[in-house]
Amino acid sequence: MRILLAEDDAAIADGICASLRQHNHAVDHATDGRLADAALRDHEYDLLVLDLGLPQLDGSEVLRRLRSRGAGLPVLVVTARDGLAERIRVLDLGADDYLVKPFALAEFEARVRALLRRSSTHGMPELKLGQLRLDLPGHRAWVGTTALELTAREFGLLEALARRADRVTSRAQLVEALCNWDEELTDNGLDIAIHRLRRKLEGSGTGVRTIRGLGYLLEESSGEATP
Ligand code: CA
Numbered sequence: 001m002r003i004l005l006a007e008d009d010a011a012i013a014d015g016i017c018a019s020l021r022q023h024n025h026a027v028d029h030a031t032d033g034r035l036a037d038a039a040l041r042d043h044e045y046d047l048l049v050l051d052l053g054l055p056q057l058d059g060s061e062v063l064r065r066l067r068s069r070g071a072g073l074p075v076l077v078v079t080a081r082d083g084l085a086e087r088i089r090v091l092d093l094g095a096d097d098y099l100v101k102p103f104a105l106a107e108f109e110a111r112v113r114a115l116l117r118r119s120s121t122h123g124m125p126e127l128k129l130g131q132l133r134l135d136l137p138g139h140r141a142w143v144g145t146t147a148l149e150l151t152a153r154e155f156g157l158l159e160a161l162a163r164r165a166d167r168v169t170s171r172a173q174l175v176e177a178l179c180n181w182d183e184e185l186t187d188n189g190l191d192i193a194i195h196r197l198r199r200k201l202e203g204s205g206t207g208v209r210t211i212r213g214l215g216y217l218l219e220e221s222s223g224e225a226t227p
Helices: 010-022 032-044 059-068 082-091 106-119 152-163 173-179 187-201
Strands: 001-007 028-029 047-051 075-079 097-101 126-129 132-135 140-142 206-211 215-220
Touching: 001 010, 001 032, 001 075, 010 106, 010 206, 032 047, 032 059, 047 059, 047 106, 059 075, 059 082, 075 082, 075 106, 082 097, 097 106, 097 140, 097 215, 126 215, 132 152, 140 152, 152 187, 152 215, 173 187, 173 215, 187 206
Parallel strands: 001 028, 001 047, 047 075, 075 097
Antiparallel strands: 126 132, 132 140, 206 215
């Protein structure tokens, strides 16, 4: 999943980034409110982790703008500001959850899991396509009862395709789903990841079809190799 962290405190941001990346998420880090606002307009995220006390543009304003554009991604607010009135204000602005600093990383991780589970699957922790089954929060996939051995990138690729099952996913959308700002995925790198994923899906009854000029489609197949 791709996550935006808007946090100006370097120590807190480092801890959060390390934790999210350890759980195989692609994380972008915005150090002020203006950067966060711009990133939210330019990219598609699965979750925003938002500090309220941000320079340039206050976190509340970032959130207000986000919701006024109709964006529905889940938002976890992390802030030093506490108190009932503040919590109510932030939830009313459209935050989905609220964590007061300092917090235990384990609690942060649990809340991220809960928000991602709710949003990515509408409450259902699994995606299914034919014999293929994906456990999204657990980053595991099976064909029937056989577990697939996938790298984090291959799982991300499969997830991005499976979430758009029946629709073509462009190369740009795949890169967007797989990478954060600090990473680059070359054309070659994407081709290699797709090639490896296809090999691992061989015989599963599900395949990745190339739609020339448009992108890729995950579909139930007859089991033949895809060119
Ligand atoms: Ca701050």
